Amino acid sequence: MEISGKTAQAGTLESGDILITITLGEEDKGIEIELESPSQAVYGQQIYNTITGTLNDLGVRTAYVKAQDRGALDCTISARVEAAALRALKK
Template identity: 35%
Template sequence: MSKNTPFEAKTAQCGTLESSDCLVTISESETLRIDYRGANAGIFRKRTEAIVKELLKGRDLASVAISIQDNGALEVTIRARIETAIERFLQGR
């Protein structure tokens, strides 16, 4: 099987599902997709999407799917989890 077959999608994660943390998953995609979930998604969705776009732009990533399950994480924690997931994703490319 070749290295870039559709059956070997590149995915990276960072974080946990524990209280006051978040789980960030990033994978290959043909377009940018952001899925933000959590009890306060209505309040923090726009802020978190802006953080995601800022960090992806800084790494020249435009076509990825990123999922964030937020369980009450602080903004600094969310940012750190996203940055680490991006770094792991890029290392696995």
């Protein structure tokens, strides 16, 4: 994936949180997610959907997202993704 290189981070590696590292691209090339999660087997798809949905709502179409989950709830994931994306957009 071609990525222009605006990178930002939000979140922590504390239990119940998620650390999102995002690099934004400029074209419409899709969203690539690398997920590491203790609840991957039962919540993996929901976490993908939450991340993708949050980015879509912000109008982000191309991004590489590294998501290091420590059991975060959807509201937390959404907030961390939004914060990371907005930080990256400001750069």
